Amino acid sequence: MRRSKSGRKHRLQESRPAFLFGLLLLSLVLTVILAYQAVDAARSYRATAESVLRDYAALAAREFVRRTANQLDYYQFRPALNLLRRAAPELPDPDRPADDPGGPQPSLARTYFRFQLPDGPVQLHGEDQAHFFTSLVRREMQRQVAQWTARGRYCLLFSPDGDSVVIFRSGPSVQGAGVVEGFVTATEQIVQQMRLALQRGPLMPPTLGGESLDNSLLSISVRRPSGERIFQGEQVYGYTRISAYEPFGEGMGELEAVVTLHPDAAPRLIIGGLPSSRVPLLLALMLLNMGLLAAALVQLRRERELARRQSDFIAAVSHELRTPLAQIQMFSETLLLGRVRTGEEETRSLEIISQEAQRLTHLVENIIQFSRSVRRRIKLRPRPTDPLPVLREIVERFAPLASSSKARLRLVHGEFQEGRCRISVDSDALRRIVLNLLDNAVKYGPPGQTVTLSLLRLEDRIHIRVTDQGEGIASADRERIWKRFERLPRHRNAAVAGTGIGLSVVRELAEALGGKAWVESADGGGANFVVEFAALGKAPEGEPALETWASPSPDHH
Numbered sequence: 323m324r325r326s327k328s329g330r331k332h333r334l335q336e337s338r339p340a341f342l343f344g345l346l347l348l349s350l351v352l353t354v355i356l357a358y359q360a361v362d363a364a365r366s367y368r369a370t371a372e373s374v375l376r377d378y379a380a381l382a383a384r385e386f387v388r389r390t391a392n393q394l395d396y397y398q399f400r401p402a403l404n405l406l407r408r409a410a411p412e413l414p415d416p417d418r419p420a421d422d423p424g425g426p427q428p429s430l431a432r433t434y435f436r437f438q439l440p441d442g443p444v445q446l447h448g449e450d451q452a453h454f455f456t457s458l459v460r461r462e463m464q465r466q467v468a469q470w471t472a473r474g475r476y477c478l479l480f481s482p483d484g485d486s487v488v489i490f491r492s493g494p495s496v497q498g499a500g501v502v503e504g505f506v507t508a509t510e511q512i513v514q515q516m517r518l519a520l521q522r523g524p525l526m527p528p529t530l531g532g533e534s535l536d537n538s539l540l541s542i543s544v545r546r547p548s549g550e551r552i553f554q555g556e557q558v559y560g561y562t563r564i565s566a567y568e569p570f571g572e573g574m575g576e577l578e579a580v581v582t583l584h585p586d587a588a589p590r591l592i593i594g595g596l597p598s599s600r601v602p603l604l605l606a607l608m609l610l611n612m613g614l615l616a617a618a619l620v621q622l623r624r625e626r627e628l629a630r631r632q633s634d635f636i637a638a639v640s641h642e643l644r645t646p647l648a649q650i651q652m653f654s655e656t657l658l659l660g661r662v663r664t665g666e667e668e669t670r671s672l673e674i675i676s677q678e679a680q681r682l683t684h685l686v687e688n689i690i691q692f693s694r695s696v697r698r699r700i701k702l703r704p705r706p707t708d709p710l711p712v713l714r715e716i717v718e719r720f721a722p723l724a725s726s727s728k729a730r731l732r733l734v735h736g737e738f739q740e741g742r743c744r745i746s747v748d749s750d751a752l753r754r755i756v757l758n759l760l761d762n763a764v765k766y767g768p769p770g771q772t773v774t775l776s777l778l779r780l781e782d783r784i785h786i787r788v789t790d791q792g793e794g795i796a797s798a799d800r801e802r803i804w805k806r807f808e809r810l811p812r813h814r815n816a817a818v819a820g821t822g823i824g825l826s827v828v829r830e831l832a833e834a835l836g837g838k839a840w841v842e843s844a845d846g847g848g849a850n851f852v853v854e855f856a857a858l859g860k861a862p863e864g865e866p867a868l869e870t871w872a873s874p875s876p877d878h879h
Contacts, residue, residue, distance in 0.1 A: 343622060346615045353611045357604040371596055375564040375583050378591055382525035382540055383568035383581040389519035390544075390579075391570060398515060399476055399489055402431050402505055410436075413447035416505070431505035432486070439464050439492075439500040451506045454481060454488060463502055467492045469572075476504070478512075478575030484550060485509055487575070509552060516544060516553045525581075535590055541582040546575065559584050646678035646685075677722045687754065689823075702748040702834055706858055709745055709752065709784065710735055713777055716756050724760070728769040731760070735777040745784050745855040751831045755839075756786065758824040759851045763790035767848070784855045791848045800841050804829045828853070 405414050413434040433448035437455065444455045459479065466477050476491040490504025524536050537555070544553040559582045570577040588596040653671040662668040717733045724731040756775070763773045771791040778785040795803060795810075802808050806826045828851075832839040837855040844850040 343619065346618050350608075350611050350615050353608055357608055360604060361601060368596060371588065371592055372564050374592055375588060375596075376566055378526060378530065378587075379540075379564055379581045379583040380566035380568060382542075382583075383566045383579045385525045386519065386542060386581065387568050387570050387579050389522060389525075390516050391574065393515045393519045394512065398430060398507075398511070403476060403489070403491055403503075406434055406436075406503055406505065410503075413445060416448035430507050430511055432508065433506040434503075435490075435505065436501065436503040439467070439502055442501075449506075451486075454486070454506060459488070463490060466573075467502065477573040478577070480509070480546060480575055484546070484552065487512055513553050520555060530591055535587065539584045539587040541584070543580045544570075544577055545580065546577060552577075557584070564588075646681045649678045650675050650682075673722065674726075677726055680719065681723060702751055702831075704746045704748050704835060706744040707747050707749055707752070708743070709747070709786065709855075710777060712749055712752055713756065713775060713786070716753055716760070717775060720757060720760050724764050724773065727764045729764045729767065730770075730772045732772055732774045733777075734774055743779060743784065744858045746858060747835050747837075747855060751835060755828050755831050755853055756788070758828050759788040759853070762824050762851070763788050763792070763849075766790070767792040779857060782857050784857045786853045786855075788851045789844045789848060791844075791846075794843055794847055795841050795849045803841065804839070 413436060416431045416434060431448065433446055433451040435444055435446050435451070435455070437444040440460055441457075444452060446452060462479060463477075466479075476489055479488040479490065480486070481488070485508065486506055487509050488504060488506050490502050492500070492502045520537060520542065525540060525542075526535055528535065538557060540555070541557045541559040542553075542555040543551050545551045562582060564585070565580060565582040568579045568581070570579065585596055653675050656662060657668065657671055662671060713733060713735075717731055721731050760773060760775065767773065767790040773791075774787075774789045776785070776787040776789065778787065799810055803810065804825050806823055808826075829839045832853050832855075835855065837853060839851070839853045842850045842852065
């Protein structure tokens with residue numbers, strides 16, 4: 323039953339990252355769906371608002387067309403054509419104003435004309451405009467006359483260069499069937515009447531948006547079928563999505579008015595105005611959600627890796643604890659049961675119990691130090707310390723452990739004497755650093771090797787080095803080995819016990835004491851682990867600096 327519950331709990335723990343990833347992915351999908359719905363709703367609302375604004379622009383366009391048509395018809399075309407009819411069969415003088423008080427000015431009509439369709443002779447009075455009445459113009463006049471549905475209508479026909487306009491009509495009032503009469507005026511005269519129509523007041527009623535809704539919010543232009551613009555108001559807006567197009571109707575030369583409403587008028591015409599685009603905000607939210615999803619994936623991956631490493635760590639600690647405990651138990655039972663035959667066997671059993679107890683103590687202290695560093699509760703008390711006595715004590719304590727692994731331990735300090743130099747360290751932390759380096763060298767080195775512990779002074783720095791005779795550390799792995807739970811593949815695959823925290827404890831303690839730790843290749847093979855501290859005071863005279871030990875390059879730090 324216990325095994326079943328344990329297995330179920332393990333499966334739940336393994337499925338937890340997948341469940342969290344599924345929830346995050348589902349949240350991203352929901353965000354995308356909601357963003358699409360929001361964009362679609364905003365697009366629909368904007369389209370509706372623009373449609374309403376186009377209706378208002380069309381209202382303004384129709385009013386402009388009505389005013390312009392009335393202005394031209396009452397003040398320009400009708401008086402001139404009536405004068406032409408009353409003067410028949412003669413043609414009036416262009417310099418003579420109309421009898422009507424509201425009639426045209428003398429400069430309106432440049433030339434009066436009358437001729438028989440289709441190819442009758444042209445009767446002109448005024449400027450020589452005979453080049454207007456080509457066969458192409460005559461056919462166009464005949465086509466338009468044939469399409470008229472009302473009597474007495476008139477029509478505009480622009481000259482090829484666009485500078486002049488022919489205004490003509492045909493009907494029963496003219497002598498003879500198929501007779502066309504009219505006058506020629508400058509296009510600018512037509513444009514002037516459009517300006518006057520625009521100046522007569524707002525094109526949209528004040529009830530829509532108040533008195534502030536004037537023509538300054540409208541861009542008004544008039545263009546010919548060819549697209550040529552003959553009139554443009556003072557304002558020019560390029561926002562064509564709320565534009566209205568209104569033709570002037572039959573007889574006005576197929577002119578078309580284009581009215582564009584400025585977006586600033588939207589809040590005055592519809593509640594809320596034009597909605598601003600939410601696409602950038604929604605894209606930012608989706609990118610943020612995707613970033614959070616990616617961060618969550620990275621975090622989940624790290625958690626799985628950390629869980630794996632912690633599992634390996636627990637297994638390694640259990641394995642390292644099991645061996646010395648088994649040794650201690652076995653030799654303790656041997657002593658308790660009186661199975662030793664000689665005094666030498668009894669002494670040897672006690673020595674093994676002591677060695678394994680030291681090994682357990684070293685392992686437990688490492689775990690405690692690692693736990694403190696994880697919780698950032700490292701408490702150190704640095705004091706000026708002579709490192710040589712500390713190293714001698716460590717060698718004496720570790721020598722039995724080294725001999726049990728068939729390794730020799732050697733302390734090298736040259737002419738470095740006790741009391742000649744001090745460093746600011748915590749003695750217990752220094753012991754932990756050196757013991758971990760020695761344990762690492764003995765554990766991963768070959769049997770029968772000599773592990774050298776060296777104490778060196780380089781001017782204002784003190785180096786403590788542990789050199790083994792193993793395979794060495796490749797350049798690419800010289801930073802990896804200082805990370806927590808990190809072990810080289812050749813060590814993971816070999817039957818070498820290890821927790822993967824020893825070197826991380828070394829570097830953390832060294833840096834906490836203001837020092838540095840790195841690894842480099844040793845002369846003749848093997849690895850050289852170096853811990854550097856600042857020396858307190860200058861080197862005494864006559865003490866060698868041991869220049870054969872070169873200072874490490876920065877990439878080793």
